[in-house]
Amino acid sequence: MKSVLLALALVATSLGYAQDLKKSHNIDDSKIALQGYSPVSYLDLGIAQRGLKEYKATHNGIAYYFTSEAQKKTFEASPEKYLPQYGGYCAFGVSVGAKFRVDPTKFVVKDGKYFLFLYDVEVDAQQLWLAENHQKVVKKADANWRKLSK
Structure with missing residues (x-):
């Protein structure tokens, strides 16, 4: 019984966290930012490019996709710049x-x-x-x- 209550508490906590994320981030339940587009492409290249899931980085509980490993590393070095x-x-x-x-x-x-x-x-x-x-x-x-x- 204790383990069931603990599991329910964890689910409720994560749902609350997900709702808090949705207040400040335009994401769906997948928690993928920018509908999978690369934030580095927007800012550094001035173009919209869909990222690939194999080049994924997570920042503050939200996933970001990139077009290459180099873009991913650029983001990870300064994520706030690319939000x-x-x-x-x-x-x-x-x-x-x-x-x-x-x-x-x-x-x-x-x-x-x-x-x-x-x-x-x-x-x-x-x-x-x-x-x-x-x-x-x-x-x-x-x-x-x-x-x-x-």
């Missing part, structure tokens, strides 16, 4: 106070950071972001993110 803004949620959505899933091929690299965006047939959030003053929209998004990520 997406706003936990990988749509940057424009965060600027207006909401969290939206993204199209990982829609992004902007600016000032050593990368921002991801929602895209569907009705809303191209990347274009909405680009139409705004970058510093002003980042300031709004940063303020909203402090509330949204808690």
